[in-house]
Amino acid sequence: MTASPAFAAVDWGTSSFRLWLISQDGMVLAEHRSGDGMTTAREKGFAATLDAHLSALGAPAELPAVACGMVGARQGWIEANYLDVPASLEEIVSKAVSPRGTDRRVFILPGLAQRLPERADVIRGEETQLMGAAASRQNATAGLYCMPGTHSKWVRMENGKVAGFSTFMTGELFALIARRSILAHSIGEAEADPEASAFAEAVLATYHEPQRLTGSLFSIRGSQLLFGDTLERAAARLSGMLIGAELAGSGCKSCGAPVRLIASGRLASLYRSAFAALSIDIEEIDADQAVRDGLVQAARFLGLVGGKERNS
């Protein structure tokens, strides 16, 4: 390494572990990815897992770390209790918790909770991604953010705070229905092609008639039996139906400004294509960069790197 790291940024999820060494001026000096998520770390020990990955990168034993994600869940390293919305990044950082049993200074960021009876919801990890995205752009302290995934998160920012959010189980529903329901005969292991016309058609149909969702799914099997639909067409239709339903439920058409899509790779392509089918303007933000930026912002508030000072 040409410069010394000032801290380690860690995105620590259920099944993934991503680490960046960050310099005093916020530059990335090294990056490392592994499958040592919660499941593995619970066996090996969280401190030992973090130490091993950091020393493999040649990082000093005293380098502080800032982590977000499921590492702060009840079943993680140490529970960082949910903070209620509305909440700012500064408030989130002020509630960071530090585990015992390690000489390293480790800060684990809490997730957010929305305590509304019929819309009770929680988020853990995406709040950091979101804050990174918001901090790195102009006019980004208000608006609607879409973070697609196994559990897609739609977050509304107002006045630089997370005002509210909702979770759509889109990715998990796709996996369950495509691989484990009767539709598994029609879809097999196929994945949706974002460019397929069947995908865009299904997005449109379900967006405009969301009440037909659970009654449309079986037409995937019907089309295979009666019209010989391919596995690929079936996968595109299922994905389009579920994403169309998500977009219908998100209220994104009436938000009055481009939706900020925080995504990478395949998911970015699918959602880009879905928004285009509905003529909804978007601004794209890379998901990997956003979480790193969010962790750097958090480190600034914690005084671990230079730049904007912690002012609370």
Add this chain to the structure above:
Amino acid sequence: MTASPAFAAVDWGTSSFRLWLISQDGMVLAEHRSGDGMTTAREKGFAATLDAHLSALGAPAELPAVACGMVGARQGWIEANYLDVPASLEEIVSKAVSPRGTDRRVFILPGLAQRLPERADVIRGEETQLMGAAASRQNATAGLYCMPGTHSKWVRMENGKVAGFSTFMTGELFALIARRSILAHSIGEAEADPEASAFAEAVLATYHEPQRLTGSLFSIRGSQLLFGDTLERAAARLSGMLIGAELAGSGCKSCGAPVRLIASGRLASLYRSAFAALSIDIEEIDADQAVRDGLVQAARFLGLVGGKERNS
């Protein structure tokens, strides 16, 4: 048996086998149930399975049988090709197929197909149930029928014919989401209580805002984490959301007449409660009796029992 049977009525599904011996005047002389559905019968042989169950009831070797359900699917005893809608019971019966390799006269009824590109759908077994329900009541040759289940079928009858139908994967989605998704932590093995207020509230909310379905599911987990919701309340909410979405998609509120609910047991209770929450009038029909009545009707058309003569 006090009277001799005129034929055997068989409802033969994927995992169930139900048999009734019916007299010349349409009375039930004996009933028998077993788990010898498709899976088991494929191993033991279909003819052997039917023979064994019939002789256990003391039925003669030459007794004819009329069967409906998955026994007529491609992976069943012999394929009875789908008949396109619109179709009458008489047309369905005229397309019955008889398997070879047995001395017994066996008639297997075909299912129905709806060849519409975005609403491609198939039905197999429920068409017989439906015909039984329609044949045994006044003014039943038109209207909307609801047959809840793993795959709920909604069927529109016009002029004594099946005009169209749609399948909602409600029961299968409940099982997948309750037992195999992240919500399994919140629901466990709990079943929905049809009398729970959480059930009726979820039916109403999802019926009126069906676009929120995939975004509401996760609030079940949120409510458990933030408000300590019980497994029972979680199960009631999930069931209510899925049934509310089904009712929203069915168009049942605008059908202008009572919906005919063909169901038994728990499912009948859940749907009765859901319709009541929405103030939708229903007429209830017992599912078991309906399928038997449909098979007796079919036997009449085939000339196996007395009553209305086959006139085509």
